[in-house]
Amino acid sequence: MKKIYIRNLGMTNYNIVSSAMHYFTDSRSKNTIDEIWFTEHFPIFTQGKIKKKKYILEKMKNIPIQLCDRGGEITYHGPGQQLVYILINLKLRNINIKKFLFYIEKSIIDTLKIFSIKSYTISEFPGVYINKKKFCSIGFRIKNHCSLYGISYNINSDLIPYSYIYPCGNKLIKMMNLIEIQPNITMKIFKKEFIKIFIKIFKYKEIYKSPYNVLNRINFDS
Numbered sequence: 084m085k086k087i088y089i090r091n092l093g094m095t096n097y098n099i100v101s102s103a104m105h106y107f108t109d110s111r112s113k114n115t116i117d118e119i120w121f122t123e124h125f126p127i128f129t130q131g132k133i134k135k136k137k138y139i140l141e142k143m144k145n146i147p148i149q150l151c152d153r154g155g156e157i158t159y160h161g162p163g164q165q166l167v168y169i170l171i172n173l174k175l176r177n178i179n180i181k182k183f184l185f186y187i188e189k190s191i192i193d194t195l196k197i198f199s200i201k202s203y204t205i206s207e208f209p210g211v212y213i214n215k216k217k218f219c220s221i222g223f224r225i226k227n228h229c230s231l232y233g234i235s236y237n238i239n240s241d242l243i244p245y246s247y248i249y250p251c252g253n254k255l256i257k258m259m260n261l262i263e264i265q266p267n268i269t270m271k272i273f274k275k276e277f278i279k280i281f282i283k284i285f286k287y288k289e290i291y292k293s294p295y296n297v298l299n300r301i302n303f304d305s
Contacts (some may be wrong), residue, residue, distance in 0.1 A: 085117070085176070087287040089278065092122035092294040097129065097149060097160060103297050104168055108229050113175060116290075119233075119281070120168040120297065121274060124160040126244065131155035131222055146244060153232040155209075155222040156252045163240030163260070165270050167233045167277075174228035176285075184209070184221065186284050187234060191219045193284070194277045198265055208251040211236075216259035217250055238262060238270045 092100065100122060107118070128148045148157075160166060173183055188204050191211045195202045195218075202213045211219035219236040237260045250256045261268050282289050 084286060084288045086290055087171075087282065087285075088116055088118040088292040089289050090118060090120045090292050090294045090297055092120050092298065094162065095122045095124060095298070097124045097127045099298060100124070100168065101149075101151065104170065104231055107170060107297070108226055108231055111172065111227075111229055113172075115172070117171045117176075117287070118168075118292075118297075119170070119278075120166075120294075122166050122168070123162050123164060123270075124166060126159075126161040126241075128157055128159050128244070128248065129153075130157045151232075153222045153224045155220075157248050158220055158222070158235070158250065159244040159248065160235060161240055161244065163270075164235055164237045165274060166235045169223075169230055169233040171230045171285075172228060173225065173230060180225060183230065184223075187221060188219075190277065190281045190284050191234070191236070193280045194273065197276050197280075198268065198273075200261075200264060208253060208256065210251065213259060213264065216257045218259055218261065220250070236261070236273075238268060238273060 100120070126146045128146055129151050130148060131151060131153045169187070171183070173180070178186070188211055192202050195213070200213060202211050202218065204211060209221045210217050219234055221234050222232050224231045237258060239260050239262045242258050242260065245258045250258055261273065278289060
């Protein structure tokens with residue numbers, strides 16, 4: 084069974100994690116072990132490759148906007164939202180992109196089932212939905228057969244910044260926190276169950292690693 088390293092990075096600056104993620108991917112060899120990074124970011128909007136002006140700029144002045152090379156449009160990250168960076172060599176795992184995205188969505192849907200929550204997907208708007216609201220966002224880039232970026236889901240986040248943008252480019256989509264329907268849920272509880280489901284679906288053996296080597300192996304100020 085293939086190994087995967089799991090790292091809990093805590094609260095981080097988006098640009099630092101993005102730099103580390105690109106460095107990790109660009110430095111990979113066929114022997115590099117796949118990794119998952121769990122983190123929360125300080126408030127930031129990230130703009131993907133689809134650059135349509137579907138946001139209210141004057142209301143966003145206190146939150147920075149960062150361009151990035153993932154798929155998708157603009158989204159928001161902030162405390163109370165779990166980001167999961169999924170860094171996998173798809174070629175070595177013999178997983179095509181369609182199957183990869185299906186596995187990701189299934190991992191979230193099956194985790195929600197543990198908490199007796201029904202969820203579903205919408206083909207035109209990637210992600211996982213509950214009661215006509217979006218719970219989990221998905222945005223990846225594939226480079227040299229390796230995945231960058233990942234997913235984000237709100238447990239107990241400030242949803243007001245989402246009112247300044249159109250999630251998935253659709254102004255009708257409303258975001259949600261999981262505590263709305265599961266008041267006692269915590270990020271730690273959901274993450275624990277998500278990891279169990281993820282490694283079962285992807286057939287990994289998990290190994291927990293320190294975040295230190297990821298965030299300190301390069302000089303981000305250079």
